Every structure is written in C-alpha cells, then in structure tokens.
Amino acid sequence: MPSDTREADAELLGKPAAGWRRSVFNVVFESDTRAGRLFDVILIVAILLSVAAVLADSVASVTQRHGALLTVLEWAFTALFTLEYIARLSCVERPLRYALSFYGVVDLIAVLPTYLAVFFPEAALLIDVRILRLLRIMRIFKLTAYLTEYRLLAEAMAASRRKILVFLSIVAMIVLIVGTLMYVIEGPENGFTSIPASVYWAISTISTVGYGDLVPRTDIGRALASLMMLVGWGILAVPTGIVSAEMTAQHFRGRRSPAKECGKCGTTDHEEDAGYCRICGAKLGVAPP
Numbered sequence: 023m024p025s026d027t028r029e030a031d032a033e034l035l036g037k038p039a040a041g042w043r044r045s046v047f048n049v050v051f052e053s054d055t056r057a058g059r060l061f062d063v064i065l066i067v068a069i070l071l072s073v074a075a076v077l078a079d080s081v082a083s084v085t086q087r088h089g090a091l092l093t094v095l096e097w098a099f100t101a102l103f104t105l106e107y108i109a110r111l112s113c114v115e116r117p118l119r120y121a122l123s124f125y126g127v128v129d130l131i132a133v134l135p136t137y138l139a140v141f142f143p144e145a146a147l148l149i150d151v152r153i154l155r156l157l158r159i160m161r162i163f164k165l166t167a168y169l170t171e172y173r174l175l176a177e178a179m180a181a182s183r184r185k186i187l188v189f190l191s192i193v194a195m196i197v198l199i200v201g202t203l204m205y206v207i208e209g210p211e212n213g214f215t216s217i218p219a220s221v222y223w224a225i226s227t228i229s230t231v232g233y234g235d236l237v238p239r240t241d242i243g244r245a246l247a248s249l250m251m252l253v254g255w256g257i258l259a260v261p262t263g264i265v266s267a268e269m270t271a272q273h274f275r276g277r278r279s280p281a282k283e284c285g286k287c288g289t290t291d292h293e294e295d296a297g298y299c300r301i302c303g304a305k306l307g308v309a310p311p
Contacts, residue, residue: 036115046113050106065106072099100136107133178268185264193257197224200250204243212239228254 035051038044052058072095078084079092107129111117120126179186201221208214213236214223223236227250238244283289284299284306298305 035120038115043113046109050109068099068102096136100133103133174269174272178265178272182264182268186261189260197221197228200224204246207240207243208238224250227251228257230254
C-alpha cells in the first residue's frame with residue numbers, strides 16, 4: 023500500500039503519537055514492519071481456515087464426524103477476531119469512525135454471527151461474510167500495481183456507466199419485445215404461461231445461459247429462439263468492449279506527458295521531445311517576458 027495512502031488512513035482514524043497504542047496501531051494497521059506483516063499473514067490464514075470450517079460444517083457427513091472439532095475451531099476463530107476487533111478500536115484516536123467505516127462494519131459482522139448463533143442458530147450462516155476481510159490482503163504485500171489497476175477499472179466503469187445503461191436499456195427492450203412475441207407464438211400450452219415467464223426465457227436465451235426449462239415447440243418459436251441466440255453472441259461482447267476502450271483511453275491519458283505550451287505564442291500541440299515552438303521558434307519551457 024502506498025505510503026501516502028497509509029498516512030491518509032492514519033490521519034482519518036487518528037494515529038496515536040506514542041505509547042502502547044502507537045505500538046499496537048503499527049502492528050494491526052501498518053504492514054511496513056515485520057510484526058505488521060506477520061500479523062496480517064496470520065489474520066489471512068485464520069480467515070481462510072474459518073471460512074473453510076464453515077463450508078465443511080455445511081456438509082452433513084463432515085458434521086457428523088467432526089462436528090465437535092468444527093465447533094471448537096469456530097469459537098477459537100471468533101475469539102481471535104474479537105480480540106483483533108477490540109485491538110483495532112482501542113489503538114485509534116477515533117474508534118467510532120473506524121467502527122462505522124467499511125472495514126469496521128465487516129470486522130463487527132465477522133464476530134457477531136457466532137454470538138448470535140447461541141440465541142438464533144440460523145444466524146450461523148452469516149459467518150461466511152468473513153471472506154470480505156480478505157480485502158486486507160492488499161495491505162500486506164503492498165500490491166500497488168493491483169491497487170492501481172483496481173482503481174483504473176473502477177474509473178473506467180464509472181466513465182462508461184452512461185453507455186452501459188443505454189446498452190442495457192436496449193437489451194431490456196429486446197427481451198421484452200421478444201418475450202411478448204414468444205408468449206403470443208407459443209402460448210401457455212407450451213410452457214409460456216405469461217409475459218414475465220416469456221421474458222425470463224428471453225433473458226436466459228440472449229445471455230446464452232439456456233437453462234432448458236422453457237423450450238419453444240413451434241417452428242416460428244424455434245426460428246425466433248435461433249435469432250435470439252445469434253444476437254446473444256454479439257451482445258455479450260458489447261459491455262466488455264465499452265469498458266476495455268475506456269480503460270485503454272485512461273491508460274494513454276495517464277501516460278501522456280503534459281502539453282508543452284509556448285510561452286510566446288501559446289501553441290500547445292508540440293511533440294513530447296520538442297525543444298522549440300514549431301510556430302514561432304521560441305524555446306519551450308521559458309516564461310514569457
């Protein structure tokens with residue numbers, strides 16, 4: 023994680039100036055020390071093992087053989103995550119701000135289900151939200167490149183949202199029209215009992231999923247279904263192309279050097295390695311008199 027990001031987080035949460043709280047903060051929130059990296063690695067291993075235990079507990083044969091062991095492991099993991107949550111709250115100057123942050127809420131949800139399961143057994147299924155805590159892995163190995171690419175993808179999707187919304191609206195109109203036509207063509211006797219059911223068939227067909235629970239029986243219906251399948255191939259590539267084009271544009275915008283402006287005549291469209299203005303010949307980078 024870049025140092026400026028760590029400093030921003032520390033300022034947001036309130037990093038203690040000194041004392042034991044500063045030492046605990048460096049371990050649980052920072053990853054630039056050996057103790058901090060070891061703490062994060064242990065935390066990730068515990069998260070993975072706890073999720074694996076929950077998944078194993080959902081298998082009846084495993085529960086019958088190792089139910090007691092899984093219960094002990096779950097309480098051990100819950101105790102560990104509870105101590106970690108308390109440590110995070112105790113070492114920051116603004117504990118309420120951390121508790122209300124995204125990671126603070128996730129940390130709380132990671133420990134609450136086990137305690138709630140004592141009174142409400144069905145709440146134990148919520149323990150799987152611990153997998154969200156694996157987002158902390160980006161703080162451990164300082165995957166700056168991955169963070170940069172994630173931010174690039176998020177910005178590309180945000181910049182493409184209007185195009186994607188227009189595309190989705192067109193797809194919605196297509197499936198609505200085709201679903202209505204299929205309802206008229208096939209009818210309830212062939213399983214198309216309503217327009218919503220027919221639209222469901224159109225969505226599964228145009229997305230190339232094709233569950234097969236609804237199948238056209240007439241020749242006209244099969245011809246329309248074939249057309250939908252062919253359209254689906256092209257439609258799947260459109261959102262990917264929109265986002266990819268935006269990511270490529272942002273990539274080149276990020277690499278492009280600032281425009282060199284002539285201080286004498288104001289011309290800006292110069293080559294990156296240009297030393298003199300292509301219009302008036304003045305030396306670039308020199309302030310006007």
